[in-house]
Amino acid sequence: MNIAFSIIRSENPIIISIDGRLDAINADSFETAIHDYLSQKTDNLVFDLEKLAYISSAGIRVFLLLINKLEASKKKIGIINPDEMVKEIIEISGLKDYMPVFANMEEAIVSFKSI
Amino acid sequence: MTRVKNKSFAFYLSVYILSIVILIFTFFLIYNYTVSRKLLLKNVEENARHLSNAAVNQIESYFKCIEKTAQSTALFMAKTDTLHYSSHQILKDILSSNPEIYGNCLAFKPYISNGQTIYNAPYCYKNDKQLCYKNLADKSYDYLSWDWYRIPAEENRKIWSEPYYDEGGGNVLMTTFSVPIYKSYADTGSFMGVLTADVSLQWLNELLSNIKIYDSAYAFLISSSGRILSHPQADLIMKENILDLAKETDNTEFQIILQHMMQGKTGFEKVQKAFSEKKSWIYYTSLANNTWSLGFVIPESDLYADLQLLNKDLFYILISGIILLIGFILLIANKLTKPVRKLAAMMHKDSEVFISMPIPEIKESTEIVMLNDSFRYLQKELNRYIAHLKDVTIAKERIESELQIASKLQLSMLPDANKADVYKNRIKITSYMQAAKEVGGDFYDYFFIDPSHLFFAIGDVSGKGMGAALFMSSTITLLRAYAKIEGNDLCRILQLTSDYLQQNNPEKYFVTLFTGILSLETKELTYLNAGHNYPVILTENAEIILINHTHMLPLGIIKPTRISPSHITLHANDALFLYTDGVTEAMNEKQALFGTQSLLALLKNYAHTDKGKLIPDVCKALETFTATAPQQDDMTMLCLQLNNSESNQYLHLSFTDIQNISILTDIQHQIENFLTQKEVPAKSMHRLMLVLEELITNAFKYGFSNIANKTIEINIHVDSTHIEVEYKDNSRAFNTNSAIAKSSSTSPELNTMGKRGFYIIDKMTDTFTYKRENNKNISSFKIIKNL
Numbered sequence: 001m002n003i004a005f006s007i008i009r010s011e012n013p014i015i016i017s018i019d020g021r022l023d024a025i026n027a028d029s030f031e032t033a034i035h036d037y038l039s040q041k042t043d044n045l046v047f048d049l050e051k052l053a054y055i056s057s058a059g060i061r062v063f064l065l066l067i068n069k070l071e072a073s074k075k076k077i078g079i080i081n082p083d084e085m086v087k088e089i090i091e092i093s094g095l096k097d098y099m100p101v102f103a104n105m106e107e108a109i110v111s112f113k114s115i
Numbered sequence: 116m117t118r119v120k121n122k123s124f125a126f127y128l129s130v131y132i133l134s135i136v137i138l139i140f141t142f143f144l145i146y147n148y149t150v151s152r153k154l155l156l157k158n159v160e161e162n163a164r165h166l167s168n169a170a171v172n173q174i175e176s177y178f179k180c181i182e183k184t185a186q187s188t189a190l191f192m193a194k195t196d197t198l199h200y201s202s203h204q205i206l207k208d209i210l211s212s213n214p215e216i217y218g219n220c221l222a223f224k225p226y227i228s229n230g231q232t233i234y235n236a237p238y239c240y241k242n243d244k245q246l247c248y249k250n251l252a253d254k255s256y257d258y259l260s261w262d263w264y265r266i267p268a269e270e271n272r273k274i275w276s277e278p279y280y281d282e283g284g285g286n287v288l289m290t291t292f293s294v295p296i297y298k299s300y301a302d303t304g305s306f307m308g309v310l311t312a313d314v315s316l317q318w319l320n321e322l323l324s325n326i327k328i329y330d331s332a333y334a335f336l337i338s339s340s341g342r343i344l345s346h347p348q349a350d351l352i353m354k355e356n357i358l359d360l361a362k363e364t365d366n367t368e369f370q371i372i373l374q375h376m377m378q379g380k381t382g383f384e385k386v387q388k389a390f391s392e393k394k395s396w397i398y399y400t401s402l403a404n405n406t407w408s409l410g411f412v413i414p415e416s417d418l419y420a421d422l423q424l425l426n427k428d429l430f431y432i433l434i435s436g437i438i439l440l441i442g443f444i445l446l447i448a449n450k451l452t453k454p455v456r457k458l459a460a461m462m463h464k465d466s467e468v469f470i471s472m473p474i475p476e477i478k479e480s481t482e483i484v485m486l487n488d489s490f491r492y493l494q495k496e497l498n499r500y501i502a503h504l505k506d507v508t509i510a511k512e513r514i515e516s517e518l519q520i521a522s523k524l525q526l527s528m529l530p531d532a533n534k535a536d537v538y539k540n541r542i543k544i545t546s547y548m549q550a551a552k553e554v555g556g557d558f559y560d561y562f563f564i565d566p567s568h569l570f571f572a573i574g575d576v577s578g579k580g581m582g583a584a585l586f587m588s589s590t591i592t593l594l595r596a597y598a599k600i601e602g603n604d605l606c607r608i609l610q611l612t613s614d615y616l617q618q619n620n621p622e623k624y625f626v627t628l629f630t631g632i633l634s635l636e637t638k639e640l641t642y643l644n645a646g647h648n649y650p651v652i653l654t655e656n657a658e659i660i661l662i663n664h665t666h667m668l669p670l671g672i673i674k675p676t677r678i679s680p681s682h683i684t685l686h687a688n689d690a691l692f693l694y695t696d697g698v699t700e701a702m703n704e705k706q707a708l709f710g711t712q713s714l715l716a717l718l719k720n721y722a723h724t725d726k727g728k729l730i731p732d733v734c735k736a737l738e739t740f741t742a743t744a745p746q747q748d749d750m751t752m753l754c755l756q757l758n759n760s761e762s763n764q765y766l767h768l769s770f771t772d773i774q775n776i777s778i779l780t781d782i783q784h785q786i787e788n789f790l791t792q793k794e795v796p797a798k799s800m801h802r803l804m805l806v807l808e809e810l811i812t813n814a815f816k817y818g819f820s821n822i823a824n825k826t827i828e829i830n831i832h833v834d835s836t837h838i839e840v841e842y843k844d845n846s847r848a849f850n851t852n853s854a855i856a857k858s859s860s861t862s863p864e865l866n867t868m869g870k871r872g873f874y875i876i877d878k879m880t881d882t883f884t885y886k887r888e889n890n891k892n893i894s895s896f897k898i899i900k901n902l
Contacts, residue, residue, distance in 0.1 A: 024578070024747075057577045057627070057696065060646070064625055064672040071673070088711075093627065093646035094665040098673070 003030045007037070008105075013044035013078070013112035015105060019051040022059030031062045035069075042073050044112040046102070050081035060093045067098045076100075076115060078108045124455075125448030129441055136440060140433045148426055152419065159418040160383050160396075166328035167398040167411045174336075174409065175402055177215055177322065178275070178314075181292055184213055185312040186273070189296045192221065192310060199223070199235060206239040207246055209312075215322075217241055217315035218285045220251060221296075222264050223308040234258075240285045240313065249284075256283045264309045267295040271303045275407075278316055278344055278353055288316040288353050290344070316352055320345045323409075329417040335390075335410050339377055344407065348390070364388070372397055376408035385415075454483050458490055470497050518553040518581075525554050525584055528591050530561055541635050541765065542569060543756040547730045548749070549697075555749035556583030556626075557695045558591045562598070564632070566830035566841060567767035570598045572630040573647065573753050575695040577669070586624040590616060590670070594630065605632055605643050606678045613645075613670040625671035629693055636767045638685045638757060643678065645670050648696055648711075651718055653726060655688040659718050690726035690756040692718060697748035701737050704744045709737060726756040764793070766831040773825040776815045779808060786831065793833045798902045802879045803831075803838055809875050810842050810894055818846020818892070833900065837881065842894045848887045 003026045009015035022030060038045075045066070067077055077099045082090060090096050102108035188209055192198055195205070202221045209219055218240025225234050234252035241247070251258045258264050263276045273294040281289050292312045298305035323334040323345045336345035341358045343351045351360070358377075361370040368386045375382055379401035389395045389412045396418060399410040416423075454477045461472060474494060477487045529548065546559055556576030564570045572594055576583040593612040601607045609630060616626070629650055631642035642662065646669035652660040662683065667675040685691070694714070701709040717736055721729060730752045737750070766789040770778055783804060790800045811827065819825050828843040876883060880896040887893070 056700075057575070060669070061577050061623065061625060061672075064668065065623055067668075068672050092648060092663075092665055094644075094668040095646070096665070098668065 002026065005030070005034065008048060009046075009109075010041075011043070013046045013109060014041070015046045015048060015108070017048040017051060021054040022052060022062065023054060023056040024058040027056070027058035027062050030059075031065065034062070034066065038066075038069070042070070042075060044076050044078070044115055045070065046078045046080060046105070046108040046112065047099075048080050048105070049083070049086055052082070052086055055086050055089055057093075060089065060095065063095055063099065067095075074115075076112060078102050078112060080105055080108055123448070124452045125445050128448045129444045132444055133437060133440065136437065137433075140436075144426065144429055144433070147429065148422065151422055151425065155419065155422050159413075163328065163396060163398050163411065163413055163418075164383060167400065167409070170323075170326040170328065170334060170411065171400055171402065171409050173326065174322065178292075178402065181213070181216060181312045181314060182273070182294075184209060184216070185219070185292050185294045185310055188219075189294045189310045190300070193296050193298055193300070193307060198307075203237045203239070203248060206237060207248070210239045210241065210246060213312075215314065215318065216312045217287065217289055217318060218313040220258075220284070220311045220313075221308060222251065222258050222311065224268065224306055225259070238284060251284060253283070263291040263293040263311050267293045267309045268306065271295055271306070277338055277340065278342060280353075281313070285313055285315070289313045290316065290319075316344055320347075320349065320352065328411060329413050330420070331417055332411055332413040335412065337373070337376055337408050337410070339379070339407070341373065341377055346390075360390075369397075372399060372410075375399065376401070376410060379408060451480065451483070454487065458486065461490070466497070470494055470501065515553075521581065521584060522550070522553045525550075525588065528588055529559060542633070542758055543727050543754075545727050545730045545754045545756075547734060547752040549746075549751075550749045551697070551746050552580050554581055554584035555579060556587050556624075557697065557749035557751035558587045559693070559751055559753045560591055560595060561753070561755070562595070564598055564602050565767070565828070566832070567635045567765055568603060569633045569635065569755070570630070571633065571693075571753065571755060572628060573650075573693040573695065573751060574626050574628040575647065575697070575749070575751070576624055576626045578624060579747075579749065582622055583624065586616075586620075586622075586626065586671070589619070590626050590628070603632060603641075605630060605641055605680045609643055609645065609667070609670070609678060610675065613667075613675050616671045617674055620671050623672055625669040627669040627695075631691075633685070633691075633755065634767075635757075635765060638687070638689075640683050640685055640691070641680045642683070643667065643680045645675070648694060648699065650691055650693040651715065652683075652685065653690045653692060653718055653721065653729075654686060655724075657719070657721065659715060661715070685757055687757060688724075690729065690754055692726075692729065693753040693755075695749065695751040697746070697750035698733070698737065698752060700748060701741050701746060701750065702744055703741050709740050713740075726754055729754050764833050766829070768829040768831075769826070770828070771824060771826045773819075773827060776812065778827070779811055782807065782811070782827070782829065786829070789831065790833070790838070795833060795838060796901055799838060799898055799900055802902070803840060803898050806876050806879050806896060806898070807840070807842060809873075811844075814844045814846040814892070818844065818848075822846060836900055837897045838900055839897050840895065842896075843891050845891050848892060 003018065003020035003022055005016050005018045007014065008017050016034070020026070063077070070077060078101070079090070079099050080102050082101060087101065090099065090101075100111075102111065188205065192202065192205065195201060198221075206219050206221060210216055218238060220236055220238035222236040223234070225232050227233070236251035236258045238249050238251045239246060240249075259268075262279075263274070266272070266274050266276075273292065276291045276293065278288055278290045281287060281291075290313070292314070293309045294311075295303075296307040296310055297303065298307055319336065323336060324347060326334055333347045334345065335343060335347075337343055337357050341356045342353060343357050344353070346352055357373055358370065361373055366386070366388060369389055372382070372384055372386065376399045381400040383396065383398045385394070385396050387394055389397060394415040396413045396415060397410055398413065399408055401408045454475075457475060461469060461474070464472065472494075474487065474491045477483055526548075529546070532546070544561055548555070548557055548559065550557065556579055557574070559571070559573045561569060561571035572591075574587070574590055576586045576590065590612065593615050594608065597608040597611045601611070609628070626645075627647040628645040629642065629647040630645075631640050633640050644662070644665045645667045646665055649661045649663045652662065654660065664681055666681070667678055699709055699711045699714055703709075714733070717733060718729075721732070723729070723732075733752060766786065768782060768785055770782070786804065786807070787800060790803070807829070814827075822845060824845070826843075826845050830841040832839040876896070879898065881899055883894070883896040885892070885894050
């Protein structure tokens with residue numbers, strides 16, 4: 001199954017919607033694509049995970065690397081609309097502390113805009 | 116390879132080609148028959164018409180000849196004066212010179228001579244080839260009343276009479292041509308008499324039967340009244356009216372033809388049957404000079420005899436052609452397939468034989484040469500491939516053997532199950548690990564950092580295979596090393612491990628980790644969860660508690676901040692179950708995951724009090740679930756079960772920042788309490804205290820001076836026979852062994868302070884060992900429980 005992402009908002013915070021499964025098979029290509037995009041601009045990121053059906057540890061790694069990258073420029077990552085399973089994995093992995101879950105897009109924008 | 120029983124190439128070639136050939140031939144044969152029949156029929160009709168015409172002409176010429184003869188004789192006779200006397204000779208001459216004439220008569224018109232009416236009718240005829248003479252001027256014959264005389268005499272015309280039996284004349288069946296004789300030519304008034312020429316029907320019949328137009332064709336002659344004049348069946352002649360005959364047989368087709376004949380028409384028609392039952396064609400025409408009609412019956416079989424002959428020949432040609440063709444096909448197919456069979460036979464050899472076997476030179480058709488070339492190419496490619504495969508196999512085997520070594524090495528990093536046995540009277544530990552590949556990224560570890568504190572960890576490195584395995588081995592080594600150095604400080608252990616991993620992680624692996632330190636004394640569990648699946652506590656009452664707290668991100672990528680461990684106090688007989696996501700994400704053939712809920716449900720319903728069987732039971736459930744589906748991830752489980760009955764056999768005392776020796780009272784008090792509980796006899800208790808007191812006093816006297824933070828740690832374990840004691844302090848090192856050695860060789864009176872102390876120790880203990888580790892003096896000794 002493929003993974004695709006689309007940029008919903010390109011100014012700070014950048015909002016990226018992820019569609020598909022983030023597993024060992026396609027995490028690498030997704031990582032490359034996201035990093036390619038972020039090589040042009042660095043801003044706070046909000047991921048819309050509404051269409052993310054599954055995330056494995058390879059997917060967790062992508063987020064860990066993103067957090068690591070953005071930490072250098074003091075930028076933050078947030079997420080919206082994770083489904084129950086994705087949310088649980090994000091909680092267990094401890095990513096929750098680094099990627100706050102916002103109730104909706106507006107809240108995420110308000111929260112990140114000034115950073 | 117099993118050979119399918121198929122028909123040969125020759126068989127298929129024969130069947131296909133022959134089917135087509137037979138089809139074409141059959142079509143050709145039918146076409147040929149139809150067309151040639153049509154052509155032939157036309158031809159046959161023409162031919163029959165011609166033949167019949169010729170026959171008719173022949174017959175007519177006979178009749179004409181007879182008529183001419185009679186007519187010219189009549190003219191000659193008219194001029195003959197002495198006719199009455201010479202007629203006899205003339206008739207004789209005519210008869211002998213005309214074989215077709217049976218008989219002839221000169222019938223004079225009666226005349227009056229001497230008052231008497233004179234009848235004169237000299238008649239000559241053939242009887243058995245003898246010429247006979249008679250005069251018909253006989254009252255009994257009365258020639259004047261016969262048609263042959265009467266009609267020419269009265270009507271002044273020549274006629275052919277209807278056939279009749281010449282009773283009293285020729286005495287045969289005959290027909291008679293009669294011509295009137297006139298004295299003056301064409302003067303009917305000068306009528307002298309009638310000249311006749313008889314034709315015997317027998318002769319006529321012979322004449323017609325000699326006309327052969329086809330093998331079984333025959334001619335018949337009928338008069339205008341339907342009387343049969345000539346027919347091969349002699350009994351029909353004159354006796355039958357042909358119409359009656361046709362009516363008898365109820366043959367309307369034939370009747371119509373006969374009516375046409377009687378009307379003097381000409382035609383060529385087909386009838387289903389004529390006189391006989393055969394299908395026939397009838398050609399009929401009237402004879403020009405009278406009202407007779409001549410018919411030729413030509414059986415159809417005769418007409419088509421040639422056609423049938425032709426078809427018969429064609430059929431034989433076809434059959435011999437097909438036979439020839441089969442032979443030819445078999446020959447060709449055999450020749451064509453011979454090299455193929457040869458090649459096929461080669462393929463049935465073992466592959467080793469095949470690749471080294473010479474492929475024969477074949478100079479058959481292009482395709483076969485191509486096939487042969489393909490075989491040669493295949494052989495070459497196979498050789499090349501096998502050589503390549505050998506190299507690859509060698510390389511693969513090398514890698515595999517190295518992987519085997521790596522796998523063994525990795526397993527050897529995990530705690531030995533025997534080690535768990537050593538702890539079994541304090542805590543039951545069971546574990547399971549199944550790597551998805553030869554080496555995996557999962558691991559677990561447990562060991563005692565001191566006699567009452569168990570350090571344990573379970574972890575999962577992201578990714579699989581060799582990289583993950585190397586990262587795992589780093590992690591497990593670091594944890595173990597830092598745990599040994601840092602002891603109880605879980606945060607510090609993880610901090611250090613994390614730092615190291617993060618700094619040496621070019622591939623950006625990360626490891627999720629659950630670590631804990633379990634105090635067997637207090638049953639307090641101190642733990643840290645770095646992004647790992649939540650472990651489960653199974654209580655004695657079969658309740659489950661999920662330790663759902665994550666303290667930090669997985670280790671390796673991001674430096675952790677603000678770590679503070681959590682604490683939970685377990686109860687006697689509680690068990691802690693830890694696992695990696697390979698368990699909850701085990702996949703079945705329908706790609707469904709086993710799931711955390713299934714695992715929790717399984718644990719919730721776990722009835723065994725012996726949690727030692729928990730992991731095997733979970734394994735069984737996983738096997739049932741996954742069935743034959745291959746697993747993508749490593750699976751690891753660790754189960755720690757506290758052992759109530761044995762746990763309080765331990766006493767752990769630890770004192771830090773000790774000021775002076777007064778601590779001894781405290782120590783003494785606690786130990787006495789513990790040993791009393793354990794029903795240790797006073798004598799043994801006393802001995803133990805003596806030894807400890809000696810060790811502590813020695814430390815204060817010789818070792819603790821200038822040590823800022825004086826620490827003492829005492830672990831006591833009581834089993835059925837012995838009391839085991841481990842004493843640690845951070846005083847300076849001293850040579851105990853030499854002291855003991857001296858004490859045993861000298862008398863007790865030589866009591867320097869230290870020496871006397873070690874003498875006591877030596878006397879009081881069953882075994883005694885001393886070691887120096889981590890700047891600590893560690894003394895261990897055993898005392899027999901029931902002295």
